[in-house]
Amino acid sequence: MAESEMRGKAPPPARYPKSAACLCGALRVTASVPPQMVHACSCLDCQRQSGSAFSYSAFFAASAVSVEGEFRSWRRTSDSGRWQETDFCATCGGGLVSRLEALPGLVCVPVGCFADPDFQAPGTLYWASKRHRWLDVPACVETVETQ
Numbered sequence: 001m002a003e004s005e006m007r008g009k010a011p012p013p014a015r016y017p018k019s020a021a022c023l024c025g026a027l028r029v030t031a032s033v034p035p036q037m038v039h040a041c042s043c044l045d046c047q048r049q050s051g052s053a054f055s056y057s058a059f060f061a062a063s064a065v066s067v068e069g070e071f072r073s074w075r076r077t078s079d080s081g082r083w084q085e086t087d088f089c090a091t092c093g094g095g096l097v098s099r100l101e102a103l104p105g106l107v108c109v110p111v112g113c114f115a116d117p118d119f120q121a122p123g124t125l126y127w128a129s130k131r132h133r134w135l136d137v138p139a140c141v142e143t144v145e146t147q
């Protein structure tokens, strides 16, 4: 199929519950309902944490998410002075679940950990001002220069 035909195609309807896992599979998270929001962020902390040009994260109601496996938690403080805590797999070190002081009641899961190319696109790219120069943002994604 030509790439232009692929682009206009809507992904199949998402099915829940849906599970995400770290690279080794020892730490798993299952969400029973779709995320409340999905966004990307090009802030320099997200670049460092993801090892990529931006983070791509789904935010679920904490009550809709269950975690299985052994993990270690680490908390950092962002430029805004608020904390963000991430649970990392005790075996492979992959970060799987984060909680943000700024978003109480929600947990954040990196979309890549769902290994699902049909996962919904981010609604917003935050910190677009810090994005890598080669990165053109598609029209369906709103950009915010900072946060």
Ligand SMILES: [Zn+2]
Binding pocket: 022, 023, 024, 025, 026, 027, 089, 090, 091, 092, 093, 094
């Ligand atoms: Zn692991």
Ligand SMILES: [Zn+2]
Binding pocket: 041, 042, 043, 044, 045, 046, 047, 055, 127
């Ligand atoms: Zn960020």
